[in-house]
Amino acid sequence: MPRRNNLQKSLAATLLCAGNLASAGLVYVSSYSQTVTTLNYTHGQNTGIQKLSPVAVSQSCSDNPSWLTLDSPDSILYCINEGLNTPNGALTAFRTSPGGTLQKLGQVSTANGPVSGVVFGNNRHGLALAHYGGSAFTTWDVSNPAKLKLLQTKTYKLTGTPARPDRQDAPHPHEAVLDPTGKFLLVPDLGMDLIHLYSFDPNTLALKDITPISVKPGSGPRHLAFVVKGSKTFAYLVTELGNTIIGYNVTYPNGQIKFTEIFNIPSHGQGPAEPSSYAAAEVVVSPDSNYLIVSSRAENSTIIPDFDNPSTTIPSDPLINFKIDATTGQLKLLQVVPAGGQFPRQFSINKEGNLLAVGLQDDGRVVFVDRCPQTGLLGDFVAYADIAGQITSAVFA
Ligand SMILES: *[C@@H]1O[C@H](CO)[C@@H](O)[C@H](O)[C@H]1NC(C)=O
Ligand SMILES: *[C@@H]1O[C@H](CO)[C@@H](O)[C@H](O)[C@H]1NC(C)=O
Ligand SMILES: *[C@@H]1O[C@H](CO)[C@@H](O)[C@H](O)[C@H]1NC(C)=O
Numbered sequence: 001m002p003r004r005n006n007l008q009k010s011l012a013a014t015l016l017c018a019g020n021l022a023s024a025g026l027v028y029v030s031s032y033s034q035t036v037t038t039l040n041y042t043h044g045q046n047t048g049i050q051k052l053s054p055v056a057v058s059q060s061c062s063d064n065p066s067w068l069t070l071d072s073p074d075s076i077l078y079c080i081n082e083g084l085n086t087p088n089g090a091l092t093a094f095r096t097s098p099g100g101t102l103q104k105l106g107q108v109s110t111a112n113g114p115v116s117g118v119v120f121g122n123n124r125h126g127l128a129l130a131h132y133g134g135s136a137f138t139t140w141d142v143s144n145p146a147k148l149k150l151l152q153t154k155t156y157k158l159t160g161t162p163a164r165p166d167r168q169d170a171p172h173p174h175e176a177v178l179d180p181t182g183k184f185l186l187v188p189d190l191g192m193d194l195i196h197l198y199s200f201d202p203n204t205l206a207l208k209d210i211t212p213i214s215v216k217p218g219s220g221p222r223h224l225a226f227v228v229k230g231s232k233t234f235a236y237l238v239t240e241l242g243n244t245i246i247g248y249n250v251t252y253p254n255g256q257i258k259f260t261e262i263f264n265i266p267s268h269g270q271g272p273a274e275p276s277s278y279a280a281a282e283v284v285v286s287p288d289s290n291y292l293i294v295s296s297r298a299e300n301s302t303i304i305p306d307f308d309n310p311s312t313t314i315p316s317d318p319l320i321n322f323k324i325d326a327t328t329g330q331l332k333l334l335q336v337v338p339a340g341g342q343f344p345r346q347f348s349i350n351k352e353g354n355l356l357a358v359g360l361q362d363d364g365r366v367v368f369v370d371r372c373p374q375t376g377l378l379g380d381f382v383a384y385a386d387i388a389g390q391i392t393s394a395v396f397a
Contacts, residue, residue: 017372017379023352026055026100026397028077029359029366030065033389036079038100041368041383043355049307052385055100061092062107067346068395069117070096071124076145077102077395078127080114089114089131093145096397105145111136111153116175120185126151126205130173130187137173137187137196139205152207156192163193163218164241174222174240179250180233184210184257188221190240195221197257213259218242225283225292226250227324234329235259238283238294243267243274245283245294247329262329267296268320269333282346285324287353291376292331294320295344295358304338307365307384316341319358319369321378337378340367346393355382359391366394 024042031037038056061079063086069078075097081090089110094102113133120126125143135156141149162168172191179186185207187196197210215221220241227234233250245267249260266273267280274280279297286293300315307314316338322331339347341360348357353373359366365386370379 017374017377021352021354021373023350023354025350027357027366028068028070028395028397029385029387029391030061030068030079030393031364031387031389031391032064032066032082032084034059034061034063034065035387035389036061036065036068036077036094036102037385037387038102039366039385040100041355043368043370043382049381050383051307052383054385054387056102058094058102058104060094060102060104060107062090066115066392067117068393069119069127070395070397071119072397074124076105076142078117078142080117080129082113082115082133088112089133091117091127091129091140091148093142093148095145106148108148108150111138114138118176118178118185120178120182121200121205122202126200128176128185130176132172132174132190135171135173135191137176139207141205151205154196154207156189156196158192162191164220167191167220167241168193175224177224177226179257180226180228181252186224188224188237190220190222193217193219193221195224195237195259210257215239215246216242216264219244219246222281223283225285227285227289227292227329229289229324229326229329232326232329234324236283236292236331238267238280240279240281241276243276243278243280243296245331247331249329265331267294268336269322269331281344284347284349286349286373286376287351288373290324290326291334292322292324293347293349293356293378294322295339295347296320297343297345300342302338304340307340307367307381308386314341314363317344319344319347319356319378321376323376334376335378337369340369340381340384341365345391348394348396350396357394357396359394361390361392364388364391366391
């Protein structure tokens with residue numbers, strides 16, 4: 001039996017979780033239709049599926065919000081506008097507030113097509129952006145959010161004939177990631193089958209090039225997550241074209257960073273390769289670093305009740321849930337559950353580890369999935385919100 005039939009089984013599973021904490025808070029949601037929406041959720045037990053209404057909506061990020069980067073200690077939310085129909089993207093800094101409203105502090109035009117950002121440097125005064133559309137990586141001084149200042153632009157060029165010319169027509173940096181030591185920046189590049197690598201001066205933020213990490217041709221590196229287990233560090237790269245998860249042993253010889261590939265498995269775990277029509281997307285590690293969850297798109301692998309009209313059904317893509325072996329870094333498949341609709345481009349986990357917020361790009365919806373922090377198991381949908389446009393990210397405050 002194909003393992004994807006497990007989906008049906010996990011559907012009805014109500015989560016039994018001894019220590020499941022209650023949690024409540026705000027979630028920021030970006031939509032390509034110009035909005036950043038603030039939701040307010042409360043998560044208890046056995047409350048059914050709540051429908052959430054926005055507590056605030058901002059249209060100040062400009063045309064096509066593609067990603068949100070929260071700097072919690074400074075109460076700043078960076079919104080990245082991909083600018084799908086314009087030559088440039090934009091970066092906006094908002095001041096967050098307990099009431100959920102976002103106050104625009106500053107906005108600048110950027111290189112084309114930014115899709116991801118990460119804060120870095122001393123006191124988080126730097127922001128690094130990956131530009132899918134512009135084949136670039138940029139760094140910004142954000143110490144004054146009202147005066148966002150461009151520092152460096154790295155523009156990439158293809159060096160050879162790509163394995164997948166249809167999607168690898170140009171370099172496509174897809175994410176900006178900071179390593180757990182806070183000393184290295186990584187940029188998975190879907191077009192080049194590389195992870196660009198930099199160290200930087202934590203004060204001036206000046207980048208120093210490091211030899212990039214090569215990935216199997218045609219993989220299409222998309223997103224990367226780190227796991228620290230005692231003295232060990234592992235990294236997990238999700239590839240969008242190959243639909244694989246590549247595991248790395250990460251070491252720091254003489255203050256340098258070194259990646260050693262330890263496995264390359266399909267996005268659903270050990271077994272046959274996944275169809276090339278799939279598009280693996282996000283990878284998230286649980287707050288206790290014991291579990292790793294991957295979203296995959298364009299599978300339509302199961303049907304679930306329609307949130308707005310439960311007597312009918314909608315197709316859903318999956319979330320794939322793994323347990324991480326603390327010693328070897330290997331992944332063991334735990335379960336495959338419905339993501340809550342089509343195209344789960346991005347999702348987040350709250351700090352209590354008992355809730356996921358999943359952005360369904362093709363359904364105009366964010367769904368909240370129950371999770372047991374002790375067992376790592378994902379359970380029922382507990383809340384949702386319908387938000388106009390294609391959902392690109394959902395981030396817990
Ligand atoms: C969020 O909901 C909680 C519980 O209903 C409420 O106490 C709180 O004021 C709400 N916050 C906002 C910003 O609406
Ligand atoms: C990973 O790195 C550690 C050093 O931290 C080393 O002892 C171990 O053998 C490596 N494991 C693999 C699978 O490469
Ligand atoms: C998934 O299902 C929807 C609705 O039936 C359809 O529009 C879409 O094309 C399907 N996608 C794939 C990749 O099969």
